[in-house]
Every structure is written in C-alpha cells, then in structure tokens.
Amino acid sequence: MTGVETTRTFALRDYDLEATFTCGQAFRWQWHDPYWVGVTGAHWVRVRREPGVLVAETAEPPADWEWLVHYLQLEVDLSEVVRAFPDDKPMRAAVTACRGLRLLRQDPWECLASFILSSTKQIVQIRQIIARLCERYGEPLAVAPGWPPMSTFPSPARLARVTETDLRSCRMGFRAPYLLATARMIASGQFDLDRLQALPLEAARAELMTLPGVGRKVADCVLLFAYGFQLAFPLDVWVMKALRQLYFPRRRVSPQRLHRFAATHFGPFAGYAQQYLFHYMRTRHGT
DNA sequence: GCCCAGGTGAAGC
C-alpha cells in the first residue's frame, strides 16, 4: 500500500518460471542466475524463487503491484486448469513433462508485434530481433544498479515514424513491411486494439486478421497470450506435429480438421493444453 | 550447400 518498496514477496505454487518464460509465449525474459529479468510495460523487474514464494524486485518503487500479479497470472489456480484437460495419454505425458507451465497475460501490442515477427523464425531468433527493436526504438528504463540497460517495447506511434529500411536493419527481413503497416494502422486510430477484449472470440480473431502480417495463427497467439481467450488454439508446425503424431498417427489430416478436433477435444482451457503440447514437443528428447 | 524455423499473402489452378 505504501508505494515505497521495490521488493515484494508473493505466495506461489505450481509455477515453473523457466518453462513459462522460455516456452515461446514471451521473448524478452533473461536468466541471470538466480534471477529472471524482464520488462512488463514500463516496469523493469527481476524475480527469483524462494521456498513457497516469489520475490520480485523493481528498480523504482511502483505505486502498486497489480501489473505484476496480472502479467504473471498469479491468481490462477493451475490445478483447476490441469484437471480440465482431457484424461488421455498425450496430455498426461505433456502435463508430466511441463509441470508448472503457465500462460502469461501480455500487453496486446507487444504480443501482436512480437508474433508478426515470429513467422518462420526460431524462438532464439525472434528474441534477437525483438531485442534489437527495443534497444533502438524503445524508451530506456530505470534498472537496478549494476544491471545492463533495458528499454520498453516501442509503441505503435514510435514505430509508425520509422522507415521500412530502419526495421529491416533489425534483421526482421520480409516481416518489416507487415510490422510497419500494422503499427501505422494502430497509431493512426484506424485500428483499436482495446475494442477486441469485449468481442466474442471469432469476431476478435476476424478483426485481428484484417491487419497486415496477421493470419489465423498469429491472431490466435495474441488472443490467447494477451487477451486471455482460453479457447484460442494457435496451430503452428509444432502443435500440428503433436496432434498428428499423438492423436492421428499414420493418417493424413488437414489443418482445418485439426482445428475442429482442437475445438472439441481439449475443453475449456484448450489454449493451455496447446501450450503444454507445444512445450512438450519442443523439449522432449528422442522418441 | 541443404533444410527448417511458433506463417502470411498472392498467384496459380
């Protein structure tokens, strides 16, 4: 309540920070043992685990901590989510492999821009592109003494003022015109990201897909990771491989059919199930 | 060198 402390402790269980920060939903968290260091909105923050709790530290005393509680989704009861998964062999394996994996609740613009940049890129490269973008066009942030400089994620207005050549110099290749055009549509007010939260899933998805560089998959990522639509089910190459391998072995199944299967099979937290399958496929060795 | 990476949009049947 005071707004004078830079450190705050939160009770915590069923929360794997590493899995959550490295599973391909957010791209700016960095591991500096024993801390995870990141930026959410205008806050630089580092977090570390102690028995049963999470210790969070900022560079400047925040007025409150609600932004962090919301971003990390600390109030979500993960056991309720996992209990709602279908009780089948693939999901049991994924839950065992990814225990404590959470979905974050990110800023819509950062999430949208990040996934426009994600197409046919490996996660490590997406991180590099975004780091360059933030370094060049973000606002420098206050960080704790002795820590490397960090910046905000650049606003739509800021990116609307750069050139395609500027963006290409961040090594984002053919994604540059998409990001630029989308930033300009949002900065100009032609497209309102705030309006989507109140829409039904399908309508919000259709709106997002009118943006350049945003197809079904990117739209579903934004709906799930930023707006919290629990039924959004991003179907990328990894999840497609997971579904085909685990649920439709030795059969030819179209993406459309996989979408229909996903919509009926995984229950009210299908988006979480998708993230478990994605992380499970990407981290399991052999088999 | 080759193939692939959390795809999308446009052009071709």
Place this chain on the structure above:
DNA sequence: GCTTCACATGGG
C-alpha cells in the same frame, strides 16, 4: 475453394 510459391535471415 485448395495448392504452390516467395519472402529474409540464421542455426544446425
């Protein structure tokens, strides 16, 4: 409608 292709860049 569905299929094919180009699009930058870098890692394995």
